[in-house]
Amino acid sequence: MDLLRFITCGSVDDGKSTLIGRLLYDSESVSLDVLAALEKRQASNGTVDLALLTDGLRAEREQGITIDVAYKYFTTPRRKFIITDAPGHVQYTRNMVTGASNADLAIVLVDARQGVIEQTRRHTLIAALLGIRHFVLAVNKMDLVGYDEAVFAKIATDYAELTNHFNLPAAVAIPLSALQGDNVVTHSTHLPWYTGPSLLEHLESVPGTLERSAEPRFQVQYVIRPQTAELPDYRGYAGQIQSGEYRRGDRVLVLPSGLESEIEALEVSQQEVEAAAAPQAVVIRLRDDVDVSRGDSIVPLGQQPxxxxxxxxxxxxxxxxxxxxxxxxxxxxxxxxxxxxxxxxxxxxxxxxxxxxxxxxxxxxxxxxxxxxxxxxxxxxxxxxxxxxxxxxxxxxxxxxxxxxxxxxxxxxxxxxxxxxxxxxxxx
Missing domain, CATH: 2.40.30.10 (Translation factors)
Structure with missing residues (x-):
């Protein structure tokens, strides 16, 4: 199945952890034991604190904020997802950078009562610099502004100025309430004026990772030389394919030395294969006995960096x-x-x-x-x-x-x- 990696970002208390919890809860992606533990901690009004699904650190639970970067995984019949929940406080911006570096899409949450603020702009800037080109503007807490269409339209217009500044495709703006579940997984009757997709419907339709379409890149992490009686001349170069695809028989360059060779064999899980692609971990064996060390790159001839x-x-x-x-x-x-x-x-x-x-x-x-x-x-x-x-x-x-x-x-x-x-x- 296709994979989409996305990050939720925005200012503190915009509801990022609650939104992720709602996605997991309403898509029935929470295991029974975790669900039972959450229900034991439900509030006096019978509601479940969905933010607890991502705020795993004790300090986070006590303060009601996200400090570390939390990763969650879930699957629908149409797609697999990796979610990154990034902190909203300014002092944890570096954690947000870590989370956004591997994301294909950014969900930028905005509190409907606050509109676009400095942290919204900062996180959009960082996401744009990190190469994210798919943005969702999630205008959260619409229930607290009476589901007012004019409030949503004003925020969507303000945010469009940001995406225009970075020459990004227009962000998909979705009004929702993570706490109430409006427009997160299913459409809401409280928002009859909104005719677009729910958040999950949109996430299921966005193009995924581009690693396979980029030029092939592989960096050696470990040189394997068992030097046993069974394999006296074996020399393999282990690492993860960073992007693109490698095939047996490809002519390659070893960088930075510039030595040329040919891929004699590709191994995945100790089995030889004809081809492998990002993000697979592989062992590459070259036909020539060239000097290759940890940190060297092996790239196709004519496609070198x-x-x-x-x-x-x-x-x-x-x-x-x-x-x-x-x-x-x-x-x-x-x-x-x-x-x-x-x-x-x-x-x-x-x-x-x-x-x-x-x-x-x-x-x-x-x-x-x-x-x-x-x-x-x-x-x-x-x-x-x-x-x-x-x-x-x-x-x-x-x-x-x-x-x-x-x-x-x-x-x-x-x-x-x-x-x-x-x-x-x-x-x-």
Whole structure:
């Protein structure tokens, strides 16, 4: 079945956890033991607190807020879903970035009484930067404004200005009440003026993940060399196919060295297969005995990414320690970890006006564009070309803390841009 990964975002108390709980509850995706536990904790008026289905941390239950990123899975007859419930507080914006990085669609909740506010704009900006192109504007708590059509229309118009600014397809606006169940799974009689789909109906019809359609990317996580009597010459390269498809017999390049070879065999679960595609975990065996290490990329000949030590990137700064020009950090690009420096902060994005302004530093939750230089070459695509190979994180050298999530916007090619003939190798 097709898979859709979506995130719920918006300001605190907009009802994100309750909405997810309602989706699970009304689609009958809650197991009997969990349902029994919820009913034991139901309120004095007999209602079940649906937010408890996602707010799993004790601190979250006590405060009635979401702190961590919660993932839930459910299936309908038409589709499988992975839901990400992101926190709404400003100080947990970094958690929202984590959740949105793998989402195909964003449900942006807005409290019908509050309308579009700063956190709505911030989360929309982050989701757009992270490559999400499908948005649902869920105007929640319509029961608290008397199901007023004019209130809904005003909020939908205000939000359309945001999507127009990012050149995004128009968001699908849906009036609903997560607490009452209006328009979440089934249509509501309280909203006769709304003729569009319910939230679940829309989610079942949206195009899913694009990983398979992107250019093939594979990064080595582990080199397998058992060196046993049965397999004296076995050498396999284990990892997850990040995007696209690989087939036995494909001519490939090993990057950043530029060595050319051919896929002799593909193994999935210790069984040879003719082809494998994202996001499968595979072992690739090459016909030639070339030098391949952890962090190297294996890509089809003629479809290689850019090999670079200089790039421009958009960062969401996640640390309480500020970023300043000249700071040295580590770039973690999936399996590759290299030393790097930030020679310049080009500008900071104002989340209220979306204007670009000069900045001497980046503070917690700031969104900035920077220039990065790495000690060793990286094989990258721009984030718009490939969300997997175009993303990375920055790590503090001393503490090991993740301090930023990064999106590659541009890269300078240093080594080659066209296929090379074997057996030429390139020195780094």
């Amino acid at each position: 850019t090999i670079t030590r200089e790039l421009e990137a958009t960062l969401c700064w996640m640390s309480e320690q500020p970023l300043w020009p000249g700071r040295k950090l580590l770039v973690q690009h999936h399996s590759t970890l290299v030393k790097a420096a930030i020679p310049a902060i080009l500008y900071k994005v104002n989340v209220q006006t979306f204007a670009k302004a000069a900045a001497e530093s980046a503070q917690l939750n700031d969104i900035v564009r920077v220039r990065i230089k790495t000690a060793l070459p990286l094989a990258v695509d721009t984030y718009q070309e490939n969300r997997v190979s175009g993303s990375f994180i920055l790590v503090d050298e001393l503490s090991g803390d993740t301090v930023a999530a990064g999106l590659v916007e541009a890269a300078n090619s240093e080594y080659f841009t066209a296929p090379v003939a074997p057996p030429v190798a390139f020195s780094i």
